[in-house]
Amino acid sequence: MNAPLVLGIETSCDETGVGIVRGTELLANVIASSMDEHSRYGGVVPEIAARAHLEAMMPTLKAALAEADVTLDDLDAIAVTSGPGLAGALMVGIGAAKGLALATGKPLYAVNHLVGHVGADVLGGEPLEQPTVALLVSGGHTSLLLVRDLVSDVELLGETIDDAAGEAFDKVARLLSLPYPGGPHIDRAAAAGDPRAIQFPRGLSRPKDLERHRYDFSFSGLKTAVARWVEQRRDAGEGVPIPDVAASFREAVADVLITKAVAACNDLGVPRLLLGGGVVANARVRELAEQRCAEHGITLRIPPLSLCTDNGAMIAEVGAQLVMAGHEPSSLDFGADSTLPVTQIQA
């Protein structure tokens, strides 16, 4: 068949995304974010995000169709994120997608958000070589996957057992009186700091932890360690060297993320690593990934940043892959599943 034209809707967190793809070609990727509305609370407020999705849905949809210069009639299918994510936020996208699918008569695919991050890498680039290990890191998730086949075989190797990495950046930023979202501000402050100045802990990295949690992550202990260090300095009446704290914290996060991802590649004999999620915007995470992958002969793939953060195009791409693989559309009665397992690629 010809490359299918698919529209994808993503509303799992604080970005309202509508993207349009034709096969693996990106035609539109429009994103409205409610990030600014969350900044004063230091994190995503689910009800604020859901209200913003409803407001942004029609303008985002219209802008995507205009950007791609296609009509709804031209579409071969519609895809929507059904989980994991914030339930109330997901439901806006699901309601919108179902209304669209029924009025157009187009088939509807309910897609896994995490698999969407892998799908982002297929867009516009070279074909995704499989199997590949995928490290997906954002404010909402920190997951390590083994992708044997994007549309039929994705395995969860490990994930965070407490905070997402992006959440840890936000919390440490607040501790250092840096604005939300924490990632870019920590990144900026860290540029002038010494990453070896303070030895912060690497979560779940001791031999005993590795037995049970080889590919799992934990950032809550690290966050507490940074808080304790900063408090001790302040209690002693000493200044807090923000660049050093930021650089040392960032180093601890990047180190544990990349160490575990590279270990998975080596253990499984899969010399390919794919990064996705908003934390990929972090300069040190990318740099360390490039360096360690080169050392271990691992091919590293990082989609363009606009496709790493949550977006509708990545959901459209998973939809297109499902169509091309001959998968049936989802049954119309799917709902939002805030904990949808990554093994369930299509709901």
Next chain:
Amino acid sequence: MLLAIDTSAGSSVAIVDRDAGVLAQRSVEDTRKHAEVIGDLIRECLAESGIATSALSGVAVGMGPGPFTGLRVGIAAAATFAFAAGKPVVRVVSHDAVAFGWYADGNTGALLVTTDARRREVYWSEFSGADDVGLPVRAAGPAIAKPDELTTGAHRLDTHWVSAASVGLLAERIYQHGRDFAAPEPVYLRSPDVTLSAGPKRVTT
């Protein structure tokens, strides 16, 4: 002819016509399954009525008040359905539809409509009666209150669901008489639950 949707209480979908009345109506009372059922309800109503999407003149939707998460599902579906069908969306306050149905049944006099707002509160609207064309006249509300705070001489109608057929027929009547539809914003009546923290908590004691 309108497709009508209301998810302010349960989920309800109907096809109505100004002259022919209710051509189809499907509802699910479960207040936690809006996202799951909305698609099938629309599909079943279209199939049962035999009405093609192209034959509709618009989509009517209840804007609440109602618990937010479910309310948004119907509003989102109505917006995209109408856009894809190339038809307008017309909006009504869900309580007005309840009152419209009550007066259309031949009742008269003042009416208090309440629906569940969770957290032991209710959404309420008070109506003084129906006007000369049968449209309910809202005297107060919609607002939110504890159930026993509402003392009024009006007939009290505590309801657990809003009929999409009433939403649709009300919209037809509003259009026919050139009255105003509801505003495009959902009737939330509550601010999002957020607390501004006083800053990071100490971890060392």
